[in-house]
Amino acid sequence: MQEASFPNIELVEGLMVNAMRNVFSTMLSQSVDFKARYSRDKAGIKPFYSLGSKDPLVVGSIGFVGEANGVVYIYMHQDVAFQIASAMTGMAVSEVKGEFEIVKDVIGEVSNMVIGTFKNGICDLGFNCRVTLPTVLRGSQMEVDSVQSASRETFHFEYMKQPIVMDLFIQQNGK
Amino acid sequence: MPQLPIVVVADDSAVSRSLVLQALAGLPVRTVEADSGNAAIRAINRNKPSLLILDICMPYPDGLTLLKMIRQDAEFEDLPVIICSVENGLMERAEAETFGISGYLTKPIDLKLLREMTVLTLDLDPGVTVRGEGTQP
Numbered sequence: 124m125q126e127a128s129f130p131n132i133e134l135v136e137g138l139m140v141n142a143m144r145n146v147f148s149t150m151l152s153q154s155v156d157f158k159a160r161y162s163r164d165k166a167g168i169k170p171f172y173s174l175g176s177k178d179p180l181v182v183g184s185i186g187f188v189g190e191a192n193g194v195v196y197i198y199m200h201q202d203v204a205f206q207i208a209s210a211m212t213g214m215a216v217s218e219v220k221g222e223f224e225i226v227k228d229v230i231g232e233v234s235n236m237v238i239g240t241f242k243n244g245i246c247d248l249g250f251n252c253r254v255t256l257p258t259v260l261r262g263s264q265m266e267v268d269s270v271q272s273a274s275r276e277t278f279h280f281e282y283m284k285q286p287i288v289m290d291l292f293i294q295q296n297g298k
Numbered sequence: 299m300p301q302l303p304i305v306v307v308a309d310d311s312a313v314s315r316s317l318v319l320q321a322l323a324g325l326p327v328r329t330v331e332a333d334s335g336n337a338a339i340r341a342i343n344r345n346k347p348s349l350l351i352l353d354i355c356m357p358y359p360d361g362l363t364l365l366k367m368i369r370q371d372a373e374f375e376d377l378p379v380i381i382c383s384v385e386n387g388l389m390e391r392a393e394a395e396t397f398g399i400s401g402y403l404t405k406p407i408d409l410k411l412l413r414e415m416t417v418l419t420l421d422l423d424p425g426v427t428v429r430g431e432g433t434q435p
Contacts, residue, residue, distance in 0.1 A: 149406040150317075211313060225312075232311045235355075236405045239384025243404065246387045254355065254384060 130248050132276060136160050138244035139278050139289060146236045147282070151210040156281045163275035178202060181226065182260040183234030187242045189252025193293035195238050196267050197230075203285045204230050223261075231257040237289075267292075302328045303348035303420050308338035308364070309382070310356045314405070318351055318382065321409035322416055326423075335359035339367070342374060348420055349400075351412070354383035354390060362390065365397045378419045382407050 130138075140157045147155040181204035186194040199207075208219040208229040219225055235257045242254050273292040280287040305327045307318045315331050322329060330345050332338035334357040342350065350368070354361035361383065368374045380401040381394050391402055401415045416422070 146406050149408070212316070228311055228313045232313045235311070235384050239386075239405060243384075243386040251387055251389060253387065253390075256355075 130245070130250075132160075132162070134248070135245075135276065135291075135293070136278065138241050139291065142237045142240035142244065143278075143280055143287075143289070145240055146233060150233065150236065151207065153210060153282070155287065158279040158281055158286075160279070161277045163277075179261060179263050180265060181230055182265065183230045183257060184260065185234050185238045185257040186255040187238065187245070187252045188255060189250070191245050191250040191252045191293065193273065193291060194255075195234075195241070195292075196290040197234050197237065198286075198288040198290065199230075199282075200285060201261070203282060203287060206283055206285075207233060227259045227261075231259050234259075302326055303422075304328050304330060304345045305349045305351060305416065305420075306330045306332055306338060306341045306345065306347045307351045308332040308335070308341070308356065308361070309351075309353035310334060311353075314353065314382070317407065317409060318412065321407075321412040325413070325416065327416070327420065333357075335361070335364045338364060342368070342377070347377065349416065350377055350379045351416075352379055352381055352383075354381060354385045354394075362393055362397075365394060365399070369397045380412070380415055380419065382412065 143155050143157070147153050179201040181199055181201050183197040184194065204226050205216050205219050208214070208226045209216045211229050211233070212219065212225060235254065239254050242252055245252060267290060273294050276291045278289040278291065280289070305322060307315050307329055309315045309318070310333050312333070319329055330341045330347065332341045336358065338350070338352070352361045352365065359367065361381065365379055368377055368379070378400040380403065381399055382403045382405060383390070384405040386404040394402060400419045403412055
């Protein structure tokens with residue numbers, strides 16, 4: 124019997140970048156630029172808060188389970204979350220700042236769409252899986268560590284000259 | 299004045315519901331929002347809608363379970379349903395199609411396409427628009 128092989132990381136990167144671009148252009152009519160990808164075993168991964176200011180972070184999180192298992196955390200500064208919520212709802216940034224329920228709902232739904240689109244690409248490659256419930260975290264200087272048997276890839280994007288970082292933990296090769 | 303057809307929009311995300319309402323804006327329909335499967339059941343029983351726009355990943359019952367329940371209910375077995383979901387796996391699509399749906403859109407949804415699908419499903423005159431049709435929870 125042949126060992127099952129998971130899509131290579133370049134393919135996974137392509138799915139992730141396409142998912143981000145697709146959601147940002149369709150839902151926000153705005154572009155997002157892919158800057159770089161880092162693997163866990165390479166130097167370069169730093170906690171998100173060290174990338175910029177110490178402003179509070181908003182993190183959308185969603186998993187996928189099935190023949191591929193993983194979880195993705197989408198980190199952004201709070202001001203970026205406000206910009207996204209404003210673009211998606213048509214409300215002014217100053218209005219959404221006082222409505223974290225709206226910001227939470229927007230970031231949860233954007234995470235759901237991005238990872239759902241990414242997951243659908245994984246499904247199309249023959250690895251059937253479903254997304255889990257999205258959650259949204261808010262805080263400062265937070266960092267998620269990798270779990271056993273999961274590999275970690277970090278994708279750095281730029282949106283309106285601000286970073287958005289996607290942390291992907293994924294189990295592959297039948298682990 | 300003739301009664302407007304009612305569209306129930308069932309999605310646990312308020313943002314997604316508002317996008318659907320945006321897609322239907324101006325159409326001669328009345329919209330009713332539901333933020334869970336059970337809220338959708340209540341909205342369907344109360345309003346006898348002409349169309350259900352349904353998410354799959356929702357608090358209990360989820361969209362596919364709700365679709366199955368609708369098809370097993372003699373009163374609503376023919377209710378047109380358009381699925382709007384982030385799920386695009388072959389299994390979810392095949393299951394939904396088994397139960398009978400009028401359309402399946404993957405999020406992020408194309409609002410123009412959803413509007414066109416609604417017009418076609420409800421046999422609306424695309425030239426007729428109304429202002430100020432409300433939505434209710």
